[in-house]
Amino acid sequence: xxxxxxxxxxxxxxxxxxxxxxxxxxxxxxxxxxxxxxxxxxxxxxxxxxxxxxxxxxxxxxxxxxxxxxxxxxxxxxxxxxxxxxxxxxxxxxxxxxxxxxxxxxxxxxxxxxxxxxxxxxxxxxxxxxxxxxxxxxxxxxxxxxxxxxxxxxxxxxxxxxxxxxxxxxxxxxxxxxxxxxxxxxxxxxxxxxxxxxxxxxxxxxxxxxxxxxxxxxxxxxxxxxxxxxxxxxxxxxxxxxxxxxxxxxxxxxxxxxxxxxxxxxxxxxxxxxxxxxxxxxxxxxxxxxxxxxxxxxxxxxxxxxxxxxxxxxxxxxxxxxxxxxxxxxxxxxxxxxxxxxxxxxxxxxxxxxxxxxxxxxxxxxxxxxxxx
Numbered sequence: 001x002x003x004x005x006x007x008x009x010x011x012x013x014x015x016x017x018x019x020x021x022x023x024x025x026x027x028x029x030x031x032x033x034x035x036x037x038x039x040x041x042x043x044x045x046x047x048x049x050x051x052x053x054x055x056x057x058x059x060x061x062x063x064x065x066x067x068x069x070x071x072x073x074x075x076x077x078x079x080x081x082x083x084x085x086x087x088x089x090x091x092x093x094x095x096x097x098x099x100x101x102x103x104x105x106x107x108x109x110x111x112x113x114x115x116x117x118x119x120x121x122x123x124x125x126x127x128x129x130x131x132x133x134x135x136x137x138x139x140x141x142x143x144x145x146x147x148x149x150x151x152x153x154x155x156x157x158x159x160x161x162x163x164x165x166x167x168x169x170x171x172x173x174x175x176x177x178x179x180x181x182x183x184x185x186x187x188x189x190x191x192x193x194x195x196x197x198x199x200x201x202x203x204x205x206x207x208x209x210x211x212x213x214x215x216x217x218x219x220x221x222x223x224x225x226x227x228x229x230x231x232x233x234x235x236x237x238x239x240x241x242x243x244x245x246x247x248x249x250x251x252x253x254x255x256x257x258x259x260x261x262x263x264x265x266x267x268x269x270x271x272x273x274x275x276x277x278x279x280x281x282x283x284x285x286x287x288x289x290x291x292x293x294x295x296x297x298x299x300x301x302x303x304x305x306x307x308x309x310x311x312x313x314x315x316x317x318x319x320x321x322x323x324x325x326x327x328x329x330x331x332x333x334x335x336x337x338x339x340x341x342x343x344x345x346x347x348x349x350x351x352x353x354x355x356x357x358x359x360x361x362x363x364x365x366x367x368x369x370x371x372x373x
Contacts, residue, residue: 036058036133039057049106050106050127056128057128058135063080064077065077065078073098075091076089087140089137089140090138093135093136111209112124112136124136139193141192141193142192143196144192145192146164146187147339156329157326158326161253162318165246165249166320168246170314172185173310179212179214181212182209183208183218183232185242189203190202217237218236221233228241229245229272230276234273240304243299243307243309250295255334255337256335258341276300287328292318
């Protein structure tokens with residue numbers, strides 16, 4: 001169901017930023033082994049990813065701790081800054097597994113630095129490179145993912161959905177104002193900064209993001225099947241593909257499942273290209289207000305030349321702060337469906353990563369075919 005279609009057959013962001021969450025309750029562990037081999041700083045890096053030839057030892061600055069998540073290109077761990085005791089997430093990309101993709105690693109780094117001023121984007125603090133790894137030191141999100149928070153809350157209203165959508169659109173508008181297209185917006189890439197009630201929602205995983213000049217179009221099929229806009233599948237698109245993805249996320253927030261759904265990605269693609277209109281039939285939509293449905297329709301306008309921008313949508317009466325979105329309760333069944341949808345995607349991602357770690361980067365690009373059948 002809805003596997004990742006990554007540009008150029010994969011990307012370094014597959015060591016998921018969403019893994020940069022607080023670790024589960026610790027159990028008694030065996031004595032730990034060093035996370036990385038010793039760094040010989042006297043030997044220059046022959047083919048640096050980040051430009052400098054001098055090897056840098058991340059363990060001189062950070063104590064590297066518990067594993068948070070494992071991806072096909074590396075591992076994310078807790079990193080404790082020795083000077084301050086502050087906790088971060090260290091995303092370590094194995095350079096041997098992304099050889100030939102140096103530009104992708106550098107682009108992700110540049111984009112995260114470029115966007116680091118926004119409060120709703122996971123912040124990249126710094127980067128290190130040695131002979132084996134590129135280490136990205138990032139903000140550690142300890143509040144879990146968005147679906148976990150929504151379902152744990154128990155009750156959920158249109159006003160809540162509007163607030164989440166407003167935050168996403170602010171992030172998208174900020175990206176687009178700075179000529180960045182995310183290209184992989186989805187529920188799984190939305191984390192909570194901490195466990196407090198009024199914590200910030202954070203967008204993560206800029207591994208597929210690119211810079212885009214005004215008027216420029218992109219031509220790579222890129223993203224995750226459930227959230228891909230028609231024009232992406234037709235390989236001629238711009239930044240408004242991100243707005244479509246926000247529309248899909250809102251659809252899921254209101255009814256618990258994506259607008260186009262099947263076990264086979266290619267069936268999903270055909271649904272999007274051949275029809276591309278969100279369906280509001282079913283009992284759960286009966287209690288959703290017309291302004292909320294209108295927001296979905298607008299953001300999922302088939303012709304992207306007619307689709308509103310993120311800034312346009314922020315002015316909509318249902319989305320804007322103090323607007324018409326009310327406290328009408330969204331049906332509990334929606335929360336159950338949303339939880340099931342998120343759990344299935346996590347299970348599938350774990351399976352993909354398990355297999356991906358045992359395959360070459362060239363073989364990884366065909367993984368989605370295996371899971372589409």
